[in-house]
Each structure stands twice: as structure tokens, then as C-alpha cells.
Amino acid sequence: MPRFKLSSVTLILLVSLFITVVHNQVLFSKLTDKLDLFSLQGSGYVITLFSIIFLILVIIQFVIGVRYLLKPLIIILLLSSAALSYFSQQLGVIFDEDMVRNIVETIKDNNKQEAAELLSPPLIKHVLLYGALPSLLVLWTKVTFKPLFKEVFTRLSYLLIFVIITTIIALLNFKYTTYFSRENKDLQAYITPHYAIDSVAWFFINEHTKANAIFKTLGEDAVQKKVNKQQTIGIMVVGETARADHFSLNGYSRETNPKLKQETLINYQQATSCGTSTAFSVPCMFSFLKRDNYSPNKAALQSNSLDVLVKAGVKVIWLDNNSSCKGVCDRIGETNLRREPDEASPYYSDGEVFDEALISTMKTVLAKNNDDKDILFVLHTLGSHGPKYYKRYPDEFSQFEPACKKATPQECTDAENINAYDNTILYTDHVLSQIIAFLKAQKDVQSFMVYASDHGESLGENGVYLHGLPYFLAPDAQTHVPMLLWLSNTYINARSLNIGLLKQQQTSKNISHDNLSHSLLGAFNVNSKVYEHQLDLF
Numbered sequence: 001m002p003r004f005k006l007s008s009v010t011l012i013l014l015v016s017l018f019i020t021v022v023h024n025q026v027l028f029s030k031l032t033d034k035l036d037l038f039s040l041q042g043s044g045y046v047i048t049l050f051s052i053i054f055l056i057l058v059i060i061q062f063v064i065g066v067r068y069l070l071k072p073l074i075i076i077l078l079l080s081s082a083a084l085s086y087f088s089q090q091l092g093v094i095f096d097e098d099m100v101r102n103i104v105e106t107i108k109d110n111n112k113q114e115a116a117e118l119l120s121p122p123l124i125k126h127v128l129l130y131g132a133l134p135s136l137l138v139l140w141t142k143v144t145f146k147p148l149f150k151e152v153f154t155r156l157s158y159l160l161i162f163v164i165i166t167t168i169i170a171l172l173n174f175k176y177t178t179y180f181s182r183e184n185k186d187l188q189a190y191i192t193p194h195y196a197i198d199s200v201a202w203f204f205i206n207e208h209t210k211a212n213a214i215f216k217t218l219g220e221d222a223v224q225k226k227v228n229k230q231q232t233i234g235i236m237v238v239g240e241t242a243r244a245d246h247f248s249l250n251g252y253s254r255e256t257n258p259k260l261k262q263e264t265l266i267n268y269q270q271a272t273s274c275g276t277s278t279a280f281s282v283p284c285m286f287s288f289l290k291r292d293n294y295s296p297n298k299a300a301l302q303s304n305s306l307d308v309l310v311k312a313g314v315k316v317i318w319l320d321n322n323s324s325c326k327g328v329c330d331r332i333g334e335t336n337l338r339r340e341p342d343e344a345s346p347y348y349s350d351g352e353v354f355d356e357a358l359i360s361t362m363k364t365v366l367a368k369n370n371d372d373k374d375i376l377f378v379l380h381t382l383g384s385h386g387p388k389y390y391k392r393y394p395d396e397f398s399q400f401e402p403a404c405k406k407a408t409p410q411e412c413t414d415a416e417n418i419n420a421y422d423n424t425i426l427y428t429d430h431v432l433s434q435i436i437a438f439l440k441a442q443k444d445v446q447s448f449m450v451y452a453s454d455h456g457e458s459l460g461e462n463g464v465y466l467h468g469l470p471y472f473l474a475p476d477a478q479t480h481v482p483m484l485l486w487l488s489n490t491y492i493n494a495r496s497l498n499i500g501l502l503k504q505q506q507t508s509k510n511i512s513h514d515n516l517s518h519s520l521l522g523a524f525n526v527n528s529k530v531y532e533h534q535l536d537l538f
Contacts, residue, residue, distance in 0.1 A: 004141040008070055008151070009158055011143055015074050015134075016057035019193070020050055022130060023081040026088040027190040034184060044173035045180055051166045056194055058162060062155045067145050075135040081193045082131025086123050090410045092464030094189045095196040098280045099468050100203040101296060105279045109324040113338070113352060117388050120408045186473050210297040218288060219308030222521075222528040224374070227494050231445045232374040234523055235362075235435055236516075238282060239428065239453030240322060240383030241467060244271065244480045246425050254400070256425040259433035263486060266502050266537075271483035273455045274513040277468045281454040281513065282326040282380070288530050290514045300327050305517035306378070307331055312526040315373045317365060319358050320380040329378070335361065338382070347394075354394055355381045355431045359438060374524055381431065384424035386457060386466050389417070393427035400426075409465045417459050436486050446491040448523055450537075452516060453481040483511065485537060495525075497538070505537065 006014075031049075035042035057077070065073050087093040106114055145151050170177060181187075189195050226232075244250050248257045250269050274284030274291045284291065286306055287299040306316045306328060318329040320336040337353050347357040358379045369375070382392055387407045390398075403420035404412035412420075432451055439447040456478040458464040467478045485502075492499065505511060515535045521528065522536035 004137070005144065006141050007144050007146075008065065009154055011070070011074070011138070011141060012058060012061040012065060013158075015077070015138070016054050016061065018134060019057055019077060019081050020054045023085040023192045024050070024053065024190070025085065027187065027192070030187055030190055034187075035180075041173070041176045044169075045177055048166075048169050048173045048177050051169050053191060053194065055162050055166045059159065062159055070143060071138055074138050077193065078135050078138070079127060079131040080196070082127045082129075083123070084192045084196055085130065086126040088190060088192065090122065090126070090408075091466055092458065092462070092469070093466055094469050094473065095199060096189065096468075096470045097199045097203050097206075098275065098277045098470070100199050101279045102277050102468065104203070105326060106323065110339070111323045114323060114385075117386075117407050120387075120406075122408050122411065186470075189470055189473060206295070206297050210300060213301050216302040217307075218303035219311055219528045219530050222308045222312040222526055222530075224312040224314065225525045225527060226374075227525060230490070230494065231372045232491070232524060233366075233439065233442060233445050233447045234374075234376045234520070235439065235447075235449045236376060236378045236520065237432065237435065237449065237451040238285065238322075238378065238380045239451060239482065240278065240381050240385045241455065241457045242384050242425060242428060242453035242482050243456035243477050244269065244453075244482045245477070246422060247482045249484070250482065254422055256422055257429045258426075260429050260484075263433065263436055264499075266485040266487075266499075267506055268483040268485075268511040268537075269507050270509045270511060271452065271481055272512045273453070273479050273481045276455045276471060276474045276478045278323065278454050279326050283328055285452065285454065285513045285516050286328045286520075288517050291512065296327075304328055305520045306376075308521060308528055308530060309376060309524060309526060312524070312528070313373065314524050314526070315369075315371075315375045316378065317362075317375065318378045318380065319361055319365075321353060321355055321358050321382045322380045322385070325378075325380060335365075337361065349394070350391060352382070352391070354392075355379075355383065355427070356434065359431070359434055363438065376520065376524070379435075381428070383428055383453065384421060384457060386421075389420035389424050392424045397423050397427040397430065399423060409460065414460050417465075421457065421459055439486070439488060442488075445488075446494050447488040448491050449486040450484075450516070450519065450523075452483040452513065455479065456481055495538075502537070511537070 031046055035045060037043055037046060061073060084095050087095065146154060246252050246256060248255050249260060249267050273281050274294060275281040280296055283296050283299040284294050286304040287294060289298055310316050310332065316332050318325050318332055318334040320334050321338050324336065325334050337357050341348055341351060341353045345353050345357055347354040358381065362377050362379065384392060387409050390403055390405050400419035400422045402416055403423060404416040406412055409417045435449055439449060455467050457467050458475060458477045461475065461477060469478060515537050518532050518535040519537040521531045522538040
């Protein structure tokens with residue numbers, strides 16, 4: 001079979017056109033929702049935008065795509081664009097800087113389970129069809145290059161022509177283009193692969209900046225002022241992917257919290273998350289930075305609330321059934337149940353353990369504790385982590401059926417996805433009630449439990465699944481999270497707390513992850529310059 005024969009410039013133009021048209025279908029769909037494509041202004045904007053996308057792809061390949069690098073570069077662009085277009089088309093997931101961070105953290109944590117759950121047959125099929133097949137055609141093509149100076153001259157000539165054409169188109173539509181772009185900045189997130197390339201670049205720039213920065217120690221003045229000699233045991237439960245509107249405590253029509261409703265809780269119904277992904281939110285939950293000036297890199301360069309508690313004399317123990325502590329426990333250490341799950345555990349199932357294993361491990365650790373220092377356990381749960389919701393709960397919690405049993409939620413009905421997800425919330429209700437029961441059994445101590453999810457989850461609303469959308473694009477489903485507090489009677493009495501006053505915060509719209517670090521310090525009566533009384537939920 002004879003091979004195709006194309007000049008390097010022709011190949012670059014064809015590939016750029018293919019990616020611009022085929023892999024930007026979601027962008028085009030978004031534009032059709034916002035514009036009248038048959039109007040002069042609407043069609044002018046679309047032509048301008050796609051001309052710019054095409055031009056940038058051409059520039060990248062003209063500059064980098066020299067003789068021995070052109071085919072590898074094109075194949076990388078095709079395969080990555082195919083993968084990106086799958087996640088945006090099928091799941092509504094955007095590849096931004098936080099998503100890059102999630103991928104890097106997944107690799108760093110050697111989290112094979114999470115990676116495997118995303119490698120679904122529909123993803124593979126999409127990448128094969130729209131990435132691998134065009135790549136094979138590129139490999140089969142015989143690419144011809146002119147002598148160096150002629151090749152450079154040809155590319156510069158084409159580039160000049162395209163720049164002139166794009167500039168003319170942009171100027172003809174300048175007024176409406178600038179107005180529409182300014183009013184619809186969210187559209188940039190759907191430009192494939194440009195937004196992803198930009199995100200990758202910014203991630204590594206910020207990582208390089210962090211690597212050369214100096215760590216700032218906070219809370220060196222921290223002092224604990226105990227109200228009596230009784231030991232305090234606190235449990236901070238970091239939830240995973242739970243959304244507030246699927247908690248019946250918050251008015252959800254299904255009974256997903258049958259056990260928690262029997263407890264005396266302070267339930268913050270309007271709590272919001274710091275971010276929409278674990279790698280972003282978990283460090284934020286324990287940072288003294290507030291969401292409006294927070295970044296994971298900033299948080300990594302200074303002490304967090306757990307460091308300050310340890311400085312004040314509180315013993316902090318991190319138990320993880322998720323990917324990792326995302327750097328929060330770097331100076332404390334962790335026990336991770338997910339990396340090497342105990343097959344002998346009664347909570348073991350299909351290569352992982354259910355979240356109740358955290359309680360069992362906590363009991364074992366506490367039984368070996370031989371001092372009366374105050375203790376904070378941080379339990380990082382697997383919670384409602386998708387896309388395989390059905391793997392997050394034992395069979396006895398399959399109350400809502402039929403439940404989706406696939407790693408591709410877009411292939412299940414909305415009802416099946418919601419059933420599977422609600423079963424995870426039902427199991428979370430059980431886990432939290434077990435923790436409360438454990439604390440109630442500790443008669444000679446003061447105790448409390450704080451629960452907050454790291455972020456929420458989209459379940460197919462408007463074609464969006466999972467989580468991780470840029471915050472400015474994210475729906476409430478990904479940012480409105482459950483947060484609640486349980487206090488033992490011994491704890492309440494020792495601190496003379498006014499429960500009625502504390503409950504007034506339940507419907508506050510100002511409660512967020514920003515409150516957690518200061519609340520943990522307040523829970524143990526730790527004073528420090530970093531502590532802000534007005535953010536303390538206690």
C-alpha cells in the first residue's frame with residue numbers, strides 16, 4: 001500500500017484544522033447556546049474565535065515541529081486533544097490547573113485505583129477513533145521538508161498570511177468580539193487543547209516558584225489553655241465528594257441520614273467548599289489562608305492548623321482511606337489504608353476497604369495510647385468518590401435501586417446515578433453515627449466530631465458529571481457541601497457552651513472551609529496569633 005506524501009506545512013495545516021473542528025465540539029455547542037450563528041455578529045464571532053484557535057495550533061507546530069519532532073508533536077496533540085474532548089463532551093470535565101494538580105498528585109500517590117476507574121472503554125474508544133486513528137495516518141504519511149532556509153521561509157510566509165487574515169477577521173468583528181469575550185470568560189475553559197496547555201504551563205511555573213521559596217513557620221506562639229485536666233478526643237472527618245443537597249438533614253426528600261437525625265448536631269446547611277477537587281480543597285481545609293487568597297502552593301509553604309496543634313501539645317494522628325493527605329500531614333505522618341488494604345479486614349472489598357476500617361484502626365491506635373494528652377484524629381474518608389459510586393458502600397446499604405454499576409456515569413440513567421450516589425451518603429451517615437457512638441462510649445473524656453466534605457459532585461445536571469470544574473464555572477452541586485458538628489455533654493459542660501447560640505449559625509451563608517482551621521484550634525483551646533476568634537465555630 002503506497003504511503004501518503006505531504007509537505008510538512010500541508011500536514012500541519014490539516015492537523016490544525018482537524019483539531020480545531022473535531023475536538024472543539026463542546027465549545028461550538030456552548031457558542032450555539034449563547035449566539036445566533038445566523039446573525040452577522042454571531043457568525044463573525046465564531047469565525048474569529050476558530051481562526052485564532054487554528055492560528056495558535058499552526059504557530060505551535062511551525063515553531064516546534066522540525067524534521068524529527070513534527071510527527072511526535074502532532075501525535076501528542078492528537079491524542080491529548082482526543083482525551084480532553086472526551087472528558088469535556090461526555091462528562092463536562094474541564095482540564096484546568098487544578099486538574100493538572102490532581103493528575104500529578106495521583107501519580108505521586110501511586111493511586112492506581114483512581115486512575116483505573118477513569119480508564120473506561122468509552123474513553124479508550126473515543127481516543128482510538130479521534131486520536132490514535134489520525135495518528136496512524138500521520139505515521140503512515142511521508143512528510144517532505146524543504147532545505148532549511150526554504151522551509152523556514154515557507155513557514156514564515158504561511159504564518160504571515162494567516163496572521164494577516166486572522167487580524168483582518170478580528171478587526172472586522174472587534175467591537176462585538178471584545179464585548180462578548182469579556183461577558184463570557186468561561187468559554188476559554190472549553191478551548192481544546194489551548195486551555196489545557198496553558199494550565200500545564202502555569203502549574204509547572206508555580207511549582208518551580210514553590211520549589212525556590214522559603215517555608216514559613218506559623219503559630220510558634222501557640223499555647224493550649226486547658227479548662228480542666230480531662231482528656232479531649234477530637235475527630236475531624238474529611239468527607240469526600242459529598243454534596244449538601246443530598247443530605248436529608250438539609251431537606252433532601254430521600255431519607256439519607258436516618259441515623260444522624262437521631263443525634264443532637266449543629267448542622268451548617270449553607271457551607272461552601274474552598275475548591276472543587278481533593279488536591280485543592282484538602283490543604284485549604286487546614287490552611288490559615290482564606291479561599292480568596294489561597295492556593296495549594298501558598299499553603300504548602302507555611303504551617304497549617306495541624307502543625308500549630310502539635311506545637312501546642314496536642315497529639316495529631318492522620319488516618320487515610322483516600323489517595324493521601326495532599327501534603328497536610330507531611331510533618332506529622334499518616335497511616336494510609338488504601339495503599340495496602342488489609343485483605344483480612346471485615347471491611348475489605350475488591351482491592352480496597354470501606355470507610356468503617358478507619359474507625360477500627362482509630363480504636364486500635366487509641367488502645368495503644370499510653371498518655372493522657374489531648375488527641376485529634378483526622379479521618380480522610382473515601383466517602384462518595386466517583387465514578388464507581390457502587391464500590392463505596394457495603395451491599396447492605398444498597399437501599400436505592402437500581403444503582404449504576406459502571407465507571408461511566410454518562411452511560412447510566414440519571415436515576416441510576418442518583419441511586420448509587422445516595423447509597424454512598426447513606427453509608428456515610430452510618431460511618432458518622434458509628435464515630436459518634438464510639439465517642440459517647442468514652443465516658444471519662446471530653447469529645448467532639450467535626451465533619452466537612454472537601455467538595456461536592458455533579459450527577460449529570462446540564463450534562464456535567466463528577467467534579468473539578470474551575471470554581472468560576474462550578475455549579476452549587478460541586479461547592480455546596482455538608483458540614484456538621486457533634487459535641488459530647490462532657491465537652492459542652494466543661495466549656496459552658498451555649499448550644500442555642502451555636503445553632504444560630506446553622507443556616508448562615510458565611511460558613512465555609514475558612515472556618516475549619518480556627519475551629520480546630522478553638523476546639524482545643526489553643527491560643528495563637530494565627531487564631532481568629534470570629535471564624536471559630538465553637
